[in-house]
Amino acid sequence: MRIGEIARLAGVSTRAVRHYHHIGLLPEPPRLGNGYREYALRDAILLVRVRRLTELGLSLDEVRDVLADDAGRELVEVLEELDDDLARQEAGVRARRERLAELLEQAREGRLPAEGPVSPELAALFADMARVSAGRAGPEPRMAALDRELLALMDSSFAGEEGRRMVAAMQGAVASPEAMERAYDLYARLDELDGAGADDPRVGPVASLLVELLPDEVAERVAEAGPGTWSAGGGFEGAFLTEFSPAQAEVVRRALRLAAERAGRAPDADPAGDADRAPDADRAPGAGRGGRTEEGR
Known part of the structure; x- marks a missing residue:
C-alpha cells in the first residue's frame, strides 16, 4: 500500500501520516527502487490505533506512551486520567448551566441588573x-x-x-x-x-x-x-x-x-x-x- 491508500484505509489524511512519521509515532518504511514507500498491514493497524486513541482525546505524547507499553498498562492509566478530567469538565459545565438558568430567569422576568450578570x-x-x-x-x-x-x-x-x-x-x-x-x-x-x-x-x-x-x-x-x-x-x-x-x-x-x-x-x-x-x-x-x-x- 502507498501513503494515500493507507491514509484512506485508516480514515486520516496523508498530511497526518507524514506528521506521525516526523514525530516518530509511526515508523516510516524505506523507499523502494521506484521511489515510493510501501506500507504493510501492520502499518495500517498501528495507524488505526493512533487514530482511535486520539479520538478519545489522548495527546500524541500519551498515544506514544500507550503504544510503547505492549501489555496495555499505560492505556488504563491514561484513560483513567482522561475520565477524571472529563468528570471535572462535566461538573464545570453543569455549574455554568445552572448559573445560566438563573440569568435566563432574571432576564425573562426583567430582573437582570443593568450592570450585567452578578x-x-x-x-x-x-x-x-x-x-x-x-x-x-x-x-x-x-x-x-x-x-x-x-x-x-x-x-x-x-x-x-x-x-x-x-x-x-x-x-x-x-x-x-x-x-x-x-x-x-x-x-x-x-x-x-x-x-x-x-x-x-x-x-x-x-x-x-x-x-x-x-x-x-x-x-x-x-x-x-x-x-x-x-x-x-x-x-x-x-x-x-x-x-x-x-x-x-x-x-x-x-x-x-x-x-x-x-x-x-x-x-x-x-x-x-x-x-x-x-x-x-x-x-x-x-x-x-x-x-x-x-x-x-
Whole structure:
C-alpha cells in the first residue's frame, strides 16, 4: 500500500501520516527502487490505533506512551486520567448551566441588573435599590448608579465565600426600608457635592453618614487593606476617586479613615492629607471635573 491508500484505509489524511512519521509515532518504511514507500498491514493497524486513541482525546505524547507499553498498562492509566478530567469538565459545565438558568430567569422576568450578570445575592440587593429609587421623586442620584457599579466590581473581585460575605454585609446594612432610604439620602447628598471643593463644610457630616452605613465587616476589610489604600495615587484612590469632585473624594477619604479607626486599625497616614494642603489641591492644574487630568481621563 502507498501513503494515500493507507491514509484512506485508516480514515486520516496523508498530511497526518507524514506528521506521525516526523514525530516518530509511526515508523516510516524505506523507499523502494521506484521511489515510493510501501506500507504493510501492520502499518495500517498501528495507524488505526493512533487514530482511535486520539479520538478519545489522548495527546500524541500519551498515544506514544500507550503504544510503547505492549501489555496495555499505560492505556488504563491514561484513560483513567482522561475520565477524571472529563468528570471535572462535566461538573464545570453543569455549574455554568445552572448559573445560566438563573440569568435566563432574571432576564425573562426583567430582573437582570443593568450592570450585567452578578451573583444572585447582589441581584436581589439591586432589585431592592431599584424599588426604593422608583418610589422617590426626581431622577436617581448619580452616586447610586456608581455605587451599584462598585458593588458589581466587588462582587467579581472577591471570589467564593469572601465575596458572598461582603455582599451579605452590604445587604444587611440596608436590609430595612429605613436604612435603604438613608442610603439614598447619602447618594443625594454626595451628588450635591459635585463640583465642590475639599474644604466644603458639608464634607464632614456626609463622611460620618457614610461610615454609619458602612457594615463592620466592610470596615474591617478596608482596615486590612493598609495605608496604601488611602495614600495619594494608592489603589483605592487610583481606581475611582479621580472620578469624584474634590469634596466627594474628601468624603471617601475621611470615611475610610473613620472606618479604619472604628475597626481599631487606623492608617499610618491621614487620608485627608496634610493640614496645610490647599483646599482645591485635588484639582490639579489642567484637571477637569472631579480632579481628572488630561492624562487620567
